[in-house]
Amino acid sequence: MKVVASSMxxxxxxxxxxxxxxxxTLLVILICAVFFQVVRRTLTGKSFIEIEExxxxxxxxxxxxxxxxxxxxxxxxxxxxxxxxxxFYPGHALMLVIQTAIFVASCFLxxxxxxxxxxxxxxxxxxxxxxxxxxxxxxxxxxxxxxFFLLDNVIQxxxxxxxxxxxxxxxxxxxxx
Numbered sequence: 001m002k003v004v005a006s007s008m009x010x011x012x013x014x015x016x017x018x019x020x021x022x023x024x025t026l027l028v029i030l031i032c033a034v035f036f037q038v039v040r041r042t043l044t045g046k047s048f049i050e051i052e053e054x055x056x057x058x059x060x061x062x063x064x065x066x067x068x069x070x071x072x073x074x075x076x077x078x079x080x081x082x083x084x085x086x087x088f089y090p091g092h093a094l095m096l097v098i099q100t101a102i103f104v105a106s107c108f109l110x111x112x113x114x115x116x117x118x119x120x121x122x123x124x125x126x127x128x129x130x131x132x133x134x135x136x137x138x139x140x141x142x143x144x145x146x147x148f149f150l151l152d153n154v155i156q157x158x159x160x161x162x163x164x165x166x167x168x169x170x171x172x173x174x175x176x177x
Contacts, residue, residue, distance in 0.1 A: 023065035064142020113140030
């Protein structure tokens, strides 16, 4: 189990770096596009509708990439205020149940997202010469990253429960590798 946890943690670290680069790149492009739009609208009183639609697509991709990153860093919605007050085994067992439940729900969301993207694949966007599938693919792709990070969290919780109290490193507690 220790080898699996270590290997999964290393792979999750590299995947985290990729997600971080993707999210930051998308965010920078989004900020630049919106800034250009605001400047153009201020100077000329007109705007490009294409940039409006492009911004919506980029915002969707940014949102799902940052969801995955938040899960990796363990800053997603959970009841840490309550679980931190519990003794070691009940607290980590509850965290294991929570992480597993979110993992299962995320797996269903990946499946649902792919089905939704398939349905929207032939629907064109209003202005951009693309189909809506590119927009809707942000849902299953982001949730697939989320599922991988949740699986890593479940494996790490199992390893913590196996090792017992006092064996948790400070970096693991903060969601780091």
